[in-house]
Amino acid sequence: MTAPLSLNHLEAAGFKSLTTLTPDEFYTSAPERLTAGGRAVSYFGLPEEGGTRLILILAFDYERRLEALSTVLNDSFRSLTPDFPQLHLFEREIAEQCDLKAEGHPWLKPVRYQLKSGLPVPPGITEFFKVRGRETHEVAVGPVHAGVIEPGHFRFQCHGELVFHLEIALGYQHRGIESRLIGGPGKLTSHYMETLAGDTTIGHASAYCRAVEALCCARVPPRAEVLRAIMLELERMANHTGDLGALAGDVAYLPTASFCGRLRGDILNMSALICGNRFGRNMVIPGGTAFDLSPALIKELKLRLDAAFRDVRDAADLLWSTSSVMARFEGTGIVSKGTAMALGLVGPAARASGVRHDVRHNFPVGIYNSKAVLSEGAPESGDVYARAYTRWLEIKRSYELVSGLLYSLPAGPIFAVPGPMKAESFVVSLEEGWRGEICHTAVTDNAGKFRHYKIKDPSFNNWQGLAMALRDGQISDFPLCNKSFNLSYCGHDL
Amino acid sequence: MTRPLIQYFLALVLAPLLPGIINRVKAFFGGRRGVPILQLYFDLYKLVHKTPVYSRTTTWLFRAGPVIGLAAMLCVLALLPFGGRPSFLSFEGDLILLVYLLGVARLATVLAALDTGSSFEGMGASREVQFAVFAEPAFFLALAALARGGGGLSLSGIFSNLTPAAWLTASPVLTLVTASLFIVFLAENSRVPVDDPNTHLELTMIHEVMVLDHSGPDLAFIFYGAALKLWALGSLIACVILPRHYGSWLVDSGAFILAMFFIAAAVGVVESVMGRLRLLKVPYLLMTALTFSILALIFQAGR
Structure with missing residues (x-):
């Protein structure tokens, strides 16, 4: 199996030196490196001929080095979020920006201003996590706030004054x-x-x-x-x-x-x-x-x-x-x-x-x-x-x-x-x-x-x-x- | 009969000065110049000239809230003695009416808030009622402790009976009553450390959030009603700390008004030197007030 590319911070590497793993190798290698102490600093998709190239950049803070893993795929990718919550938003972003399906993602929702089959879907138009019960209630705050602050939508699921869950929906300021x-x-x-x-x-x-x-x-x-x-x-x-x-x-x-x-x-x-x-x-x-x-x-x-x-x-x-x-x-x-x-x-x-x-x-x-x-x-x-x-x-x-x-x-x-x-x-x-x-x-x-x-x-x-x-x-x-x-x-x- | 009426109108005219004094004291502590001391008068003038806006989901309850609230406060003020001098409407048992009038005002505000169907206002209403559960008995028992000192169940009677000599013989009772009334005063008027009148954060508000949907003259009624409430509860404290001196009416009234300004300044100082309590801790503060009142009543009964 090919090893991930070891990188130094601020060192320009040839793009060709980025080894392309097969998707299967990527799905074994990425969890392994994440478990080994890697922290995702960036994870994104890059449109390429014949599909989308996923690039995952991991930081090994105590060893002061970076690693890059890459694979090329079509249509969909396997979500690693269930095991590694730190990838949660990155994967949602990839799904949105590259029009890929994130298989197995537990909470696949828009991150920002989304384009769905070419048409824009304004932010905040989405399902929210719900808590049901006679004594629970929902509080929605924003995107227009009482102070002079930026827009964002906050959805609280509450039991009286107690918050069970807060969901934050952003994207109103997306400028491309x-x-x-x-x-x-x-x-x-x-x-x-x-x-x-x-x-x-x-x-x-x-x-x-x-x-x-x-x-x-x-x-x-x-x-x-x-x-x-x-x-x-x-x-x-x-x-x-x-x-x-x-x-x-x-x-x-x-x-x-x-x-x-x-x-x-x-x-x-x-x-x-x-x-x-x-x-x-x-x-x-x-x-x-x-x-x-x-x-x-x-x-x-x-x-x-x-x-x-x-x-x-x-x-x-x-x-x-x-x-x-x-x-x-x-x-x-x-x-x-x-x-x-x-x-x-x-x-x-x-x-x-x-x-x-x-x-x-x-x-x-x-x-x-x-x-x-x-x-x-x-x-x-x-x-x-x-x-x-x-x-x-x-x-x-x-x-x-x-x-x-x-x-x-x-x-x-x-x-x-x-x-x-x-x-x-x-x-x-x-x-x-x-x-x-x-x-x-x-x-x-x-x-x-x-x-x-x-x-x-x-x-x-x-x-x-x-x-x-x-x-x-x-x-x-x-x-x-x-x-x-x-x-x-x-x-x-x- | 003229003097009690003059007293009543003086209270109506001077009440909006109190928030102005509080704000100026806070501005002083914050190193700012602050808004004009008469700002509330300007605001009221501006608001009564505006056209109110009503949400389609509201009913007559929403419109009735501010009117009932203000009417209740006007009645409350009519019951209250001014500088230890009786009011023109005093009768045996007006003390109980006072407590219920405050309750009616609260009920009207809470119903108007719930009528909007807003989740913020619902939370505000829930908090208001929850804290009232503790504040009302504290207030009632403090008055009971004073009533026990003589003067019957009439506020005018109680405070006519209260002389500077009482501070020599019953100072523990009066101290406890003053402390309890001051805590209730802060809580009922939504001041720091219970509420923050200056915040714009809906999720933390208590009183302010219940009136978010009101506008124009309705809002003016609410602001004026709040100023009257500040005056009403403040005047009880002023009457306790500065009992009647049997001097001339002018001197007594002047001293009373100065005491009111002093109380407003004290609120400003409290708001400047401490932060707000966590909402969960507010009942503890009010329970302290309740305990003070109960102790005062026990001491009074034992005298």
Whole structure:
């Protein structure tokens, strides 16, 4: 039997080197590799002459390597979800995007805006899991919500205040970005990447740029590496700070809610100071970065960073020292370590359940090769408290990283022109965005253009975690649990 | 007869100030300037000029809810003493009528909420009624403890009888009653830590979610009714902590109004320094209030 292809992160491999397993070999090999500790980072279908090529990319976090398995098939594929729940949404996506039947899939439903025999089926038009009984009731929330937030539909099956089951239907924000990328990169490609999920601009832009750079065999200048890390960590700080404020707001704890709302803005303004945009748009480009830091700007940034961090620390300390807040956070929305691993959760949500994965730690690039990112003594209780406290620890670590980096910027250029992309190649690019692992997989055609571009936002993994956090919980705790995950709708819907 | 009527109209006019004061105190703690203190007056003015929108699934119950609710509150206020001075409508046993009027207002709101057929409003109604099971006896027994101190079953009688000297002789009873009334006051007026009046999250709301479907003048009635309820329950606390001084009517009334503003400010402080309770824990808080009331009654009976 042919072995799966062993890959290195950010190493362009010839597409031909991807061994094609027979479907039977694939169905034996994939479970075996998953059982051996592989975590699915991407699983997608690629239209090919004579069928659809399924590509499953597995990460072996502790061995710091990737594996790719591939097979070609027609009409249908066998679902591995019953044994490996982490593949659940990936398989639904393949069934939807490639028009394949997923045989044996326990819950085959649309993921996004579906095309059924050429006709679009709007999102949310689907069967929902139902609980029957005289005392049960159903609560439907969304897609239009009371706050200014993105659209999503939540269907609760309840017994009084107790939630038996929550089902989440998304897809309302589907824009067809992946199909727009085919034949690229073009003028709009960077723009698409930066707006995949607006709050993860730097994360997605970096993942994209690294994929392109790997395909071009370009080396990013050291100064640009540091600048990218500064931007990525500022993005993390800003969003985590905003989340702490939102969590406080949800339990009606005024002080932290008010402070963090302002502080998030202060940190975003630092990004604006660097590149002119609060979300860091146009900062990261293939080959390096578009903006540099002058010594005066570094000084200004350092002052602002210290001031903002001091205030965030005070605001966060208020949370941990207020018993009424802690009483709400602790024990609410528990996701066990087992569940987190089975569902393949990523990012702070996974780390709060004790799954210590971090792309910056497991697949380090640039400055992360020499910096520790995981915090010691992090809570692993998997509740709202753990997710909130994990965020605070990450804010602290990001602050230390940015402070250190601002004064250790290597001299030199910030941009090196990348060459043309290799033809008939593919590359897997991972990045730890503030929500968790971002995975971009690029495949080039014989002209060195994108033949296929697969994007996986961390929200894609984590929405299922939110549904599980609510199981046997109180329906009134849903908004709090939702904030503790703070997942992206547009990042999921693409 | 004129003075009790002036008192009544003063209460009607000043009640919408209380939410404004609460909001300003909260804004102060949050480092914001906050909405104008008269915002509720502006909102009421705006709402009565709007055309209400009714869902096709609702019946007359839905339209009657806000009207009955407001009418009940207007009656409640007519029963209440003002700064220890009797009201124009006081009679022996008005204490019991007061409790039932609050019950009628609740029933009207709950029925109107259920009439919409919305799952959110159904959940809100269920929570409202569930918590009332604990809040109503706490409230009733607190009043009973006061009534036991003399003055009969009339609110005006009770508070005319309550003098600063009572704080010297029966301070444990009065302290327990004040604490119990304050908890009931927070719960009944859907304030933190029981409910969050500022949230937009339907799934966590109690009172706010029951009035989601109301609009225009109906909503104005509800807002005004809520302000009156805040005033009504607050005035009982004010009468206990600041018993009648037998000074001039003007001084007593002025002191009473200041005490009302103080209570509103205290609510603002409570809302600024603590988070909301988990819904499961709210009954425990209300049971605490109930226990305070029972203890107060036992102490009072033993005096």
